[in-house]
Amino acid sequence: MPKAYVFTRYGGPETEALIDVDRPRPGPGQVLVAVRAAGVNPVDFKQRTGYRRPGESGEREFPAYFGNEVSGVVEEVGDGVEGFAAGDAVFGRPVVGGYSEYALLSVDLIARKPDGLSFTDAATLPVAAVTALDGIRQLGLPAGATLLVTGAGGGVGVAAVQIARAEGLRVVGLASAGKKEFVESFDAVHVPSGPGWTGKVPGTVDGVYDLVGGEVLTEAASLLGDRTKLITAGAPPEVVERLGGSRVARIRSSERLVAAADLVVKGELDPHVTRTFPLERAGEALRAVEDGHARGKIVIEVTA
Template identity: 75%
Template structure:
């Protein structure tokens, strides 16, 4: 039987487990994918703790972990057009994630370009696309300055690069340990920690927050125009109270293709810094949950990833 990494109830790392599961069966508008790589994101451990996104249905246990995958189509459901068995694809799973098989809806699945590796493709449905959506939402003119908080994580690294590709000056807030990484991306590094706003050089035209909480509140003070505040780390209510907004995700195949094209043309390097086999999924997740990830962490369930 296929294996999957799950959580058996809400809680901490102790509720995670690698178990055998039935192979999923694709329904109408879905494809079954043999997973070659799965991206690891903060939302994965947050969901385990009981966090629920707007519109989430009641969770059933065991619950699959993982929010973005790449792989090869094994089976197609009723009414599926544009995808056939053998296609290399990437997208956001409705079932599966850190697993050997996953179900994806065709509306938020895209074909993987041949020049894009499975590991890089697995970072795009959540991290890469969230970064792209947020930077686009700010709609800043070339030459403007955007400040990115949490710039050293998977979304942050992508956001810095996408902003630079669009001609923006970027200030990246991250720990001192990630200074070299931030500067290698062409951004000005500002050390995080108490009093960080005083260390920001010059004026800021837009903020892309990936941390939330006090950092979001502090970042807002740097802006004259609060409508240029976008967050993927804070709640919609917190963002609205500050005069900004939550990132509006564009969950379409076309958006995934746009982000993939950025990687292929050299405008975005997902910076996959570590890969882990499926039986070490917990270790991969701890790296992200404890804030030690530099760039992107990916789980590789099979030996066929590339």
């Protein structure tokens, strides 16, 4: 039977397990994908604790799959699916599956994997890179403006810094002192996180892309004259709205996936996968992100 890494109830790492599951069957408008790689994101362990994205409702069924972005090869297509066939290399957001050998994907949240894009890199795009792209587009800062990215050393942060630089923005990246060289390697100005960090930001800031939340978000807001240029993917809507900003408006579509892949193929975005783990070590991959010290992206690779 196929294997999947799941959580059996809400809680901590003790709820996680690698189990045998039934092979999913694609419904109308869905494709079954043999997973080759799955990206690991903070939202994965947050969902294990009961977190719901804004707008999500309903009770989760257990055991629940980990994972929100995958790449792989189409095995089977459901009724009404056009444009995709068995053998196609694709990537996208799973409906069922994630850290698993098989996943179901909806055709409106899937894209073909370009030949110049590896399965491993493709698995980093549906959440991290697209979230970064959505935020940069939402801010709409002109070339030459200064963008502050908090949490600049993580998966979304690394993508946001690179996409912003490709659009001609000056970027200041807030990250731990140990990530100084890492952040600077993407042609950003590094500011070490910690008490008094706002006083170390050089010059003025025209926009803030927050990926941390909490006090960091509040402190970052104080640097802006125009709070409409404050966005966050690290805090709830009500928190950032009190500060005059907004959540990143996610555009979940195949077109956005294609746009993110094009950036990688053109050399404007390096997903910067720093560690990979096999499926049987998915728990270690999740801990690498959950401890908050990961650089770039962590990916689970599934043996073909």
